[in-house]
Amino acid sequence: MRQRATQSPRLLALGEWLQPRVQRMRHWRWQWLVVLPALALGYALLLVPFTPSISDIRKAKLEQPAQVLTADGKELALFKRSNRQWVGLDEIAPSVVKALIATEDHRFYEHHGMDLWRTAASVWHSLRGDLQGGSTLTQQLARNLYPEEIGRSASVNRKLKEAITAFKIEALYSKPEILETYLNTVPFLYNAWGIEMAARTYFDKPAAKLSVLEAATLVGMLKGTSYYNPVRNPERAVARRNTVLAQMVKREVLTAAEFERLKVRPLRLDFERQEVPSGMAPHFAQQVRKWLIDWADSHGYNIYADGLVVHTTLDARMQAWAIQAVRNHTRTLQGIANTNWSKRDGWNPDNPLVHSLVSETTAYAALREKGRSSQEALQELLGDKAFLQQLRQDKLRLEAGFLAMDPGTAAVRAWVGSRDFAQDAFDHVQQARRQPGSTFKPFVYGAALQSGVPADAQRVDQAVEITLAGGEVWRPSDASPPSGRSMTLAGALAYSKNTITAQLVQEVGPAKVARLARNLGVRSSPLEAVPALALGASPVSLLEMVNAYGSLARGGQYRAPLLVTRIEDRQGKVLAEFAPHPAEQVWDEAENYALVDMLRGVVDKGTGRDIRRRWGIKDDVAGKTGTTQNNADGWFILMHPELVVGAWAGFNDGRITLRSDHWGQGARSALPMVGDFTAQALRSKLVDRHARFTPPESSHWWASLADGVRRQMQAWWGEERQPPAPVPDRTPPPVAVPAPVTPTPDSDVIEESTPPLPASQLPPAPPPSDALDAWMEQWAPPPGTAPDWEQTPPAVLGRPVEAL
Incomplete structure (x- = not known):
């Protein structure tokens, strides 16, 4: 009583307030055992919408990849998640299943997606510092199928998502179906997914014929594919294999005597990397995949599981011709490069x-x-x-890019991104940015036409000096000294005269040239508005250049390239159709036709005349060659009213060249690929040989008259020879490689302006045999003669030559 009396009234009041509350907490102490699990369950329920749905799981099990078809119905690609060949559980050796269950989840047939005992044990050991995984096979399958939805981080959130998805999988499928799906989706390095591809990669046999040792080796890799890689880490792989065998003994699926006999066996691999089938147009298929993923995401489809059927614009026949043309000619160029280096x-x-x-x-x-x-x-x-x-x-591996488009719709008909996709997957059509050389000159002459300078206007072939912003002087030159004579703009473009092109860019300004190029189709690559732009100093892609020439063939109308025309579901129901992109009139039609007419002169009498002389193409075509500084890049683009074709040839490293002033020109390195392809396309019924570039109705009457006279002359000329016969797709006999020619250092030489050879000196039509390359060598001008080429200015004139 004395002690109580000495306490202050304030403390007494606090004690009286706390006492009933402490008694209530004691009353609730057993109920926390119910509240905490309820809270955990509620949190888990909140995560359910963020885990894969039942329909997603069904799709993953069925997995019907999108099928990509050409315009003529040939299969182009299958968009699978990985390099995998699905096999049934009855096509997998029983020892694989036994080793898997014994090592990864020995209570697999007893739980319903989550092993509570194993989970509790893993938590206990982890708290004591011995980190252990407690995931069942079903949980591992959930993580393998949905890595993005579930995640890989070591967190409670991820484990809950994994468990929820595992319960869904167990509710949908039987244990054998889960095992089959697991074994067909697990990764094994070297682009091998699933047990079938792993068996073929490491032991060169199907999964059905795997031995106990081989099965234990592959199952052992699942603990860490890189760490237990039998190719790079054979000692670790053997140790892990024996651990798996010991687990099989422990679970009584392997006898102790068999274990003692097997554990001393060496690791015998028969390793062979499994390559993904690339198809006939792998670079084109990659572009379609990128586009299709965006479309599918925005429309609620899965390109790997919904069985979409995608119809593209690519023509299988044209693609085959393109591959053949690239292969045949680059083989010759590679031989020249090997000799000259x-x-x-x-x-x-x-x-x-x-x-x-x-x-x-x-x-x-x-x-x-x-x-x-x-x-x-x-x-x-x-x-x-x-x-x-x-x-x-x-x-020194020479590369090439090739593209063919329908100018009417901007539909891609053929796309070859490199000589061999397996050796070089870099796309030289869309990814590569290279200096276009004189193929860029039409935009300079087009800008002059826009400024009111007609095609028959005269300019003097004389030396030009242009002072650049830094005070340096640019002196563009040609293969021969300036003649001092007047020449029409049409003639200057036909013979690719640098001096006159440089005069024009001074008159109209490089900004106007860049604007016209962008309007027509060069819309992704930056263009520097400097004088050197006139000769192709700014790197661009082949796709941009061919599409820009397509705008010229279309009457000055720009269209974005078209790759896909229709998407169907697996039953053939049309889900979406795609018309050509809207046409945008970016240039006056009459001025555009005048430029096309000037580009006719390139193939009639100028630097691209081999199209008519060698390939026998008498149809209405126009185009332009291009060669960059030191022959680093060779270009040629050809226009027909129903087909635009472009090619590039060179090396990935711009410092490497063919070291040949003759073969390094675009007229020799790129033009033959275009000529070979176009000749075959015109002989087929895929392109109308009678199609003509027609002047707009507002053009003057003499333009129509001149066009008619030209067509008649082309018809007379064409009757003197037949087009070359198709070249069989087989390796030609060895050709005589010309002696290497040392290029002139820092040469500014451009295409020659010599007139075409007289008829008596023209070569005959190519023979209908597989000796086309030998024929090319026979009729090629000898080394040391004046070349048909043009070169871009050095780096100081605007932009350096870029190595890819």
């Missing part, structure tokens, strides 16, 4: 360029990291013959 003539340790290429390799960087000086690392690699040979092979 022999050890004696360029590829040797004394070449400064070889020094630069070596110093850019990862091997050089690795030696530098080990403490070697730059000179020591360089000398060591220059003395490694195997290294230099591989570097030479990689750097």
